[in-house]
Amino acid sequence: MSYAELHCRSYFSFLRGASSPEALLDRARSLGYEALAITDIDGVYAAPRAYLHGASRGPRPLVGAELTMRDDLAPRPAAVSPGAGARLLLLCASERGYARLCRLITTGRVRCEKGSAWVTWDEIASDTAGLFALSGGASGPIDAAWRRGDLRAAHRWGARLREAFGDRTAIELTHHLAPGDDERLSAFRQLARALDIQTVATQDARFAESADRRIFDVQACIREGTTLARAGRRLAVNGERFLQPISQLRERFSRCPEALERAADIARSLRFSMAEIRYRFPDFALPSGDSEISYLRELTWRGARERYRPLSARAADQIERELAVIDRLDLAGYFLIVWDIARFCRERDILCQGRGSAANSATCYALGITAVDPVSMELLFERFLSEERGEMPDIDLDIESDRREEVIQYVYRRYGAERVAMACNVISYHARSAIRDVGKAFGLSQEQVDRAAKSMDRHISVPTAASGEDAAAHGAIASDVALDPQLRDRLRRETGLDFADPVVRQAIDIARRMEGFPRHLGIHPGGMVITAAQTSEVVPVENATMAQRTVVQWDKDDLGAMGLIKIDLLGLGMLTALSGARRLLSRFQGEELDLATLPAEDPSVYDMICRADTIGVFQIESRAQMTMLPRMKPRTFYDLVIEVAIIRPGPIQGDMVHPYLRRRSGLEPVTFEHASLEPVLARTLGVPLFQEQGMKLAIAAADFTAGEADELRRAMGHKRSRQRMAAISDRLIRGMRNKGIPARTAERIYNQLCAFADYGFPESHAASFALIVYASCYLKHYYPAAFCAALLNAQPMGFYAPSTLVADARRHGVSVWPPCAVRSEWEATLV
Numbered sequence: 135m136s137y138a139e140l141h142c143r144s145y146f147s148f149l150r151g152a153s154s155p156e157a158l159l160d161r162a163r164s165l166g167y168e169a170l171a172i173t174d175i176d177g178v179y180a181a182p183r184a185y186l187h188g189a190s191r192g193p194r195p196l197v198g199a200e201l202t203m204r205d206d207l208a209p210r211p212a213a214v215s216p217g218a219g220a221r222l223l224l225l226c227a228s229e230r231g232y233a234r235l236c237r238l239i240t241t242g243r244v245r246c247e248k249g250s251a252w253v254t255w256d257e258i259a260s261d262t263a264g265l266f267a268l269s270g271g272a273s274g275p276i277d278a279a280w281r282r283g284d285l286r287a288a289h290r291w292g293a294r295l296r297e298a299f300g301d302r303t304a305i306e307l308t309h310h311l312a313p314g315d316d317e318r319l320s321a322f323r324q325l326a327r328a329l330d331i332q333t334v335a336t337q338d339a340r341f342a343e344s345a346d347r348r349i350f351d352v353q354a355c356i357r358e359g360t361t362l363a364r365a366g367r368r369l370a371v372n373g374e375r376f377l378q379p380i381s382q383l384r385e386r387f388s389r390c391p392e393a394l395e396r397a398a399d400i401a402r403s404l405r406f407s408m409a410e411i412r413y414r415f416p417d418f419a420l421p422s423g424d425s426e427i428s429y430l431r432e433l434t435w436r437g438a439r440e441r442y443r444p445l446s447a448r449a450a451d452q453i454e455r456e457l458a459v460i461d462r463l464d465l466a467g468y469f470l471i472v473w474d475i476a477r478f479c480r481e482r483d484i485l486c487q488g489r490g491s492a493a494n495s496a497t498c499y500a501l502g503i504t505a506v507d508p509v510s511m512e513l514l515f516e517r518f519l520s521e522e523r524g525e526m527p528d529i530d531l532d533i534e535s536d537r538r539e540e541v542i543q544y545v546y547r548r549y550g551a552e553r554v555a556m557a558c559n560v561i562s563y564h565a566r567s568a569i570r571d572v573g574k575a576f577g578l579s580q581e582q583v584d585r586a587a588k589s590m591d592r593h594i595s596v597p598t599a600a601s602g603e604d605a606a607a608h609g610a611i612a613s614d615v616a617l618d619p620q621l622r623d624r625l626r627r628e629t630g631l632d633f634a635d636p637v638v639r640q641a642i643d644i645a646r647r648m649e650g651f652p653r654h655l656g657i658h659p660g661g662m663v664i665t666a667a668q669t670s671e672v673v674p675v676e677n678a679t680m681a682q683r684t685v686v687q688w689d690k691d692d693l694g695a696m697g698l699i700k701i702d703l704l705g706l707g708m709l710t711a712l713s714g715a716r717r718l719l720s721r722f723q724g725e726e727l728d729l730a731t732l733p734a735e736d737p738s739v740y741d742m743i744c745r746a747d748t749i750g751v752f753q754i755e756s757r758a759q760m761t762m763l764p765r766m767k768p769r770t771f772y773d774l775v776i777e778v779a780i781i782r783p784g785p786i787q788g789d790m791v792h793p794y795l796r797r798r799s800g801l802e803p804v805t806f807e808h809a810s811l812e813p814v815l816a817r818t819l820g821v822p823l824f825q826e827q828g829m830k831l832a833i834a835a836a837d838f839t840a841g842e843a844d845e846l847r848r849a850m851g852h853k854r855s856r857q858r859m860a861a862i863s864d865r866l867i868r869g870m871r872n873k874g875i876p877a878r879t880a881e882r883i884y885n886q887l888c889a890f891a892d893y894g895f896p897e898s899h900a901a902s903f904a905l906i907v908y909a910s911c912y913l914k915h916y917y918p919a920a921f922c923a924a925l926l927n928a929q930p931m932g933f934y935a936p937s938t939l940v941a942d943a944r945r946h947g948v949s950v951w952p953p954c955a956v957r958s959e960w961e962a963t964l965v
Contacts, residue, residue, distance in 0.1 A: 137380050137394065138169035138401030140196070141223055141271055141306065141336040145651050146172075146179035149357040152341035152350040154651075155180040155195075156187045161342040161377045163192050169401040171196035173223055176239055176251040178674060179560075179652070182692035185408035196404050198225035200273060201238060204252040219252055220275035223268040226406040227302070231264020233671040243676030244684065249654070251676070259298040266404060267295055267303040271338035276305065276325070280318060292329045304334040304400065307393050309386040310374040323390060334400055335383065335393040340375040347373035352644050355575035363577055413698045414666040416549050418470040426466035431457055433473060437500035441507075449496060449509045456497045456515055463521065468699055471664065472529050473501045475701070478544050485534045485709040485729070486541075489902035490702075492529040494518040494826070503529065505730065506901040511772075513898050514826045514840065522841020526699045532902075534713045535705030536928070538660070542703060545662055555669045556678065557661030557693055557700050558685040561653045568645040576641040578631075586631055586642075657685050660703040663693065672698065707931030708752040708906055714924035715913050722920075722964040729909050739908070740769050742915050749942040750925050751910040753778050753903055755933050765795055772817065774904040779823055779895040794821045807883050808875050810834045824897035828887055835883055836869025846887070918946040923962040 143151035144158055153161075155172050162170040170193050172180045181197050188195035200221040226232040238258060242251035269276045269291070279287035295303040305326045309315045326333045341350050351369045355361055358368050378386075387394045420429050434453060442449050460466055472488075479486035480502070488504035494513040498504045508515070519527045533541055546554050563571070566587040573583035631638045657678045663686055665672055673686045673696075686693070693700050712729060719725045742748075744767050746760040754763065754774075758781050768774050780791055796802035797819040804819045806812045814830040815822060822828060829843035838846065842865075849862060863884060870880040913921040922943035926936055934942075940950050951965065 135380060135384070135395065136168045136398040137166075137383065138171075138193070138196075138398045139167055139337055139339065139377060140171045140173075140198075140225065140268060140334065140397055140400060142170060142172055142339040142377070143174055143200075144172050144180045144184075146177065147174040148652060148654065149353040150175060150340070152346045152353060153343075155184040157342045158339075158377065159184060159188050159191065159193065159195065165377060165379055167193045167377075167380075168398050169194040169196050169404075171198050171225055171401075171404075173198040173200055173225070175200045175221065176202055176242055177676075177687050178236070178239070179687050181408055182688055182696050186695055189409075194401070195408075196225060196401060197232060197235075197406060197408065198223060199235060199239060200270065201242065201258065202252045203255060203258070203275065220278045221270045221273040222258065222275065223270045223306070224258075225266040225268065225400075225404055226264065227266050227404045228264035228406050229410045229412075231266075232406055232411075234261055234264060236672065236674045237668075237670050239674035239687075240670035240676070243674065246677070248677045248679050255294065259294070262299050262302070264406075265299070265302065266400065267299045268334065268336065269295065269303075269305045271306045271308050271336060273338075274306065276322070277318075280321060285321075288325060289329070292325055292331055296329050296331050301332075304332045304396070306336045306338070307333050307387065307390060308336055308338045310338075310372065311386075312371045312374075319390070323393075332396060333390065333393040334396045335387045335390070336397065337378060337383075338375065339377050340370070342377055344373050344376050346376065348640075349644055349647060350375070352572055352575045352648075356571045361575055361577040408696065411672060411696055413672055413696070415468050415471060415664055415699055416553060416666045418467050418474070426470060427457075427461045430460070430466040430469055430473075433470075434497050434500045437502055438496075441500055441502075442509075446509070452496045452509050452515070453500060456495060456519075459515075459519060459521060460497065463519070465519075465527065468527070469497065469501065472498075472503055472531070472701060474548070475531065475541060475545065475703070476501070476503050479531075479533065479541060482537075482540065483713075484537045484541065485713045487532050487709070487902060487905070488529055489532055490528065490530040490899050491518040491896060492527070493898035493902050495527075498529065503531070504902065505905050506898065508898070511897070511901060513901075514829055514843075516840035516844050517826050517829060517847065517896070517898065520841045520844045522839065522844070526694060526697055528694070528700065528702070530702040530704055532704050532706040532709060532906075534709035535707050535931075536710050537713075538703060538705040542660075542662070545664065545701075545703070549664050551684075552668045552670070553665050555663050555675045555684045555686045557658035557663055557690050558678075558687060559656040559658045560689045561656045563648050563651045563653050565645070565649060567653065568648045568651075569642065572645040572648060573641050576637055576644075578638070578641060582631055655685060655687070657683060658690060658700075658702075660705065661690055661693075661700040662703060663698055663700055665698075706906075707928050708910055711921070711924040711928040711931070712906070712909055712913065714927050715917060715920045718920040718923055718964050719917060732909060732912050735770060736912065736915075737769075739911050739915050743768055743774075743911055748911065748914075749934055750921070750932060750939050751914055752906045754907055754911075756781070757933075762791075766798070771904060771908065774907050775897065775900045776818065776823060778903045778907060779897070779900040782895055790821050790823065794819060794823070797821065807879055807886070808835060810873065810875075811883070822886060824895060824900070826897045831883070831887065832866060832869075835873060835875060835880075836866050837873060838866075838869060918943055919948045919964055922948060922950075923964060926962040 139162060142158055144155045145151045145153060151174065158172060159170055172184050172195065174180055176199060178197060178199055184195040200223050202219045202221050204219050224235055226235055238253055239251070241257060242253040246252065271277065275291045276288045279291060292305065305322050307319050307322055309319060323333060341347065347370065351362060354369055355365050358365065360368065383394055418426055420426065434457060438445055438449065438453055460469060476486055488498055492498045493504045493506040494508050494515050494517045495504070496508050499507055570583050570587050573586060626632050633639060657680060663669060669675055669686065673688055675684045675686055678685045688696070690700055716727050719727050743754070743763055746763040748755050748760060748763065754777055759777070762777070762781055766773065766777055768777055780794065793802065797804050806815060806820050811831060811834060814827055814834050818827065822831065825847050829847050832838040832843045832846050833840065846862060867880045867884055870883060871877065922939055925939050929936060944950055
């Protein structure tokens with residue numbers, strides 16, 4: 135017998151579902167389900183992840199949502215909040231139905247405060263094309279009316295569904311072995327026959343497996359602000375709301391087998407797939423007679439002739455190759471949109487610089503989007519854009535932070551508020567937030583919860599004081615029943631918790647399992663989604679906490695996976711300081727300073743850097759950097775690129791800092807694992823430091839294509855990178871062996887690449903930051919007064935308090951006057 139589950143919530147119902155979309159699909163696959171609809175409350179948050187997971191493994195993921203209603207027949211809550219009101223379940227049968235569902239969700243979300251939503255029946259019924267409606271299970275209006283004993287209201291709701299959706303509706307039959315389930319099933323079957331509506335069996339599931347029930351109960355307590363001991367009927371009546379074997383479902387629905395069989399038939403009629411989403415960015419306003427690619431070519435070559443003096447054959451070839459790729463991928467409009475934003479910044483004297491992988495593109499450099507020449511630095515274009523990868527490019531623009539709002543508002547005006555929204559940031563539980571919420575649900579005191587949270591490392595089971603064998607024992611707290619008595623006593627002293635207490639141990643186990651669960655939606659620091667059609671037809675939009683801000687329901691990873699372009703407009707405090715210093719110099723000294731044309735490689739500036747005289751400058755002002763600078767002794771711009779990248783947790787943990795320093799000082803010979811790696815690692819003395827080097831290494835040593843190398847790069851940067859690295863290890867090692875590299879050497883190179891999974895840093899990113907490092911150091915050295923005043927005006931930023939910045943300026947000969955009620959201005963200034 136074929137079966138498809140049409141009603142199932144994931145943990146994207148935010149404390150009303152206890153399993154991830156991937157876990158639900160894996161469970162459905164193991165049970166032999168044909169399809170699974172993940173139908174979260176007022177959102178399609180899980181749709182991209184379900185689509186990507188189900189497309190490769192099955193079963194077929196269906197798209198739908200439970201919509202909270204507020205109208206005359208539904209219970210009218212005093213305050214509309216998540217969970218208030220009856221919910222109708224809508225499933226997408228076509229692309230039009232998906233767009234309609236997104237619009238309905240958006241309508242419900244934007245009229246309410248963040249976290250709430252409601253729509254009216256009239257809004258739903260006004261256009262039902264492409265949608266299939268189910269009565270909503272236990273949360274639906276028919277069930278709600280039946281529980282109130284109002285059979286006439288239940289009948290009216292059924293009639294409404296029949297009138298609005300015709301044959302594209304069904305009354306859900308659920309059975310969770312709860313009191314009254316048999317009676318309710320019988321009543322609903324009679325109602326369906328009276329209204330000539332089909333019935334369908336669903337599980338209205340809340341979690342994947344029975345073991346997840348405890349998480350679901352804890353979520354209910356967190357949501358209701360109570361404890362497991364006091365929750366009472368607010369908890370599920372039993373643990374049957376998980377995905378059941380088909381044989382078990384046959385027994386439960388033995389009186390209505392046709393309803394069980396109909397589930398698969400309905401699933402087959404729902405032909406929509408997330409693969410059908412057709413995202414398109416807005417058409418760019420072009421001069422008469424130009425196409426997007428022809429205008430992009432004109433702008434690029436015009437900029438190239440200004441930036442490359444002379445324009446070398448190598449740079450011209452690179453630009454032509456990039457433009458050909460951009461044309462084939464139909465991305466010219468996207469580059470024009472980003473160029474337009476950068477142009478707006480230049481015309482209004484707003485400091486703006488592209489960074490990240492965009493710095494690998496000579497086209498972005500020629501257009502003035504980035505300030506790093508990727509040709510001279512030999513950066514890899516495929517790190518930014520690859521035909522094989524089939525993903526949209528990602529361009530980040532750093533903008534002086536106090537004027538970023540001007541740029542954002544320009545984008546809203548230029549393309550219209552209905553076509554622009556911010557990307558969301560899914561805030562997930564980490565160790566400390568999980569133990570705080572879960573501990574309260576288990577009845578632990580506030581003091582116990584606080585002490586436990588402070589003792590926990592980022593990963594749930596390991597208190598920060600642990601090391602060595604003790605750390606291993608700490609990590610087993612959640613599952614190891616018999617702890618060493620001495621260790622148990624120590625843990626009691628550190629955390630105030632008795633780890634022999636089964637309640638404490640259960641709380642930690644549940645908190646560990648909830649790590650990574652979505653907690654709420656935040657707003658991305660600057661990611662903007664711009665669409666040709668209304669954004670709400672591609673992905674639902676909802677209110678952010680910030681006033682006059684809306685966010686889409688997908689984060690940056692999901693947007694990328696679904697082919698939606700995100701433009702990051704990021705505020706950078708140092709750009710604000712640099713811009714402020716320029717204005718002060720112009721006003722008080724009559725000196726017009728162009729940061730783009732600062733004298734390069736100034737020996738006096740590097741002398742200052744080597745002395746670690748870097749308080750207040752960009753990136754290299756931390757204590758760790760200041761300790762490193764006299765040992766590193768940077769003398770060139772590329773030295774600064776390395777300096778930015780090397781003092782990071784990853785390189786330090788990967789033991790790459792000391793080998794590089796020893797080789798740089800001549801205390802250790804520069805060696806390479808294989809001769810083919812010398813061109814790749816020569817500039818970093820045989821020590822791999824950058825993600826781009828990992829890509830080039832795979833190309834040189836294993837004959838990877840540029841697209842395959844980028845796949846490797848993405849595996850290195852993924853949250854589960856080690857697993858993804860292992861998946862491509864055979865191909866990598868086989869390629870190296872085919873190049874004649876001995877097996878042991880191939881293994882060492884592979885292990886070296888695996889290290890990038892923990893610390894790889896993009897060279898293009900470091901180069902973009904290094905430009906700002908040099909500019910800030912130049913200003914600090916030659917214009918310390920203007921630089922200090924600008925830093926004070928840009929606060930809060932950096933590592934140091936204003937008093938430290940002022941003391942440092944005085945050491946550099948700057949006279950600092952106290953505030954004067956008569957002469958002082960609002961900001962720090964020069965005299």
